[in-house]
Amino acid sequence: MDKIRKYIKSITEINDEDWEFFSSKLQKKSYPKKSIITEIGEVENHISFIEKGIVRLLIPEKEEEKDEITYGFSFENEFISAYGSFLTQAPSLYKLETLVETSLLSITYSDLQKVYKHTKIGNLIGRLVAERLFIIKSNRALSLLNDTAEKRYFNLFTERPNLIKEIPLKYIASYIGVTPQSLSRIRKQIT
Numbered sequence: 001m002d003k004i005r006k007y008i009k010s011i012t013e014i015n016d017e018d019w020e021f022f023s024s025k026l027q028k029k030s031y032p033k034k035s036i037i038t039e040i041g042e043v044e045n046h047i048s049f050i051e052k053g054i055v056r057l058l059i060p061e062k063e064e065e066k067d068e069i070t071y072g073f074s075f076e077n078e079f080i081s082a083y084g085s086f087l088t089q090a091p092s093l094y095k096l097e098t099l100v101e102t103s104l105l106s107i108t109y110s111d112l113q114k115v116y117k118h119t120k121i122g123n124l125i126g127r128l129v130a131e132r133l134f135i136i137k138s139n140r141a142l143s144l145l146n147d148t149a150e151k152r153y154f155n156l157f158t159e160r161p162n163l164i165k166e167i168p169l170k171y172i173a174s175y176i177g178v179t180p181q182s183l184s185r186i187r188k189q190i191t
Helices: 002-011 016-024 083-088 109-118 122-146 149-159 161-166 169-176 180-190
Strands: 027-031 036-038 046-052 054-060 068-075 095-098 102-108
Touching: 002 016, 002 046, 002 122, 016 109, 016 122, 046 083, 046 109, 068 122, 068 161, 068 169, 102 109, 109 122, 122 149, 149 161, 149 169, 149 180, 169 180
Parallel strands: none
Antiparallel strands: 027 102, 036 095, 046 102, 054 068, 054 095
């Protein structure tokens, strides 16, 4: 619980009463490596804070069901959810999978609504977290539209060096929109 409280304090102050109410709604969940947290077609009922671990967001490729497209990662001290499904309470269009052993602090949709209603700070925290998630997704979309694969890899390497060390190259290749062979060439050019 210390990590999530520290994260919240990094974005705003929270009084003890609001913290007690909010933290009482959190559920600790642990997942082994390669576990599915949310499946395609399932309604996302949780938003979670990653205490430890890495989560990948992915969709199956249309032509080859065995192939998957990685379009996002979340790390320790970040929030994760099939967020569109969480907000609309409609089935998810993608799935969430752990890449390593992962520990989450999760809150249900209905409990989050109670936090919004009964605390002074809940709405502000929710808005700030949503804004951060939006900025990450917006920057990702702009990068895919404007940057070369080499630039996307270089940016990934400089902005998130832990990603390069901990995530299989096939997932990184999918994330930047190239084949594993192309990623190998890009890595050789950069080094």
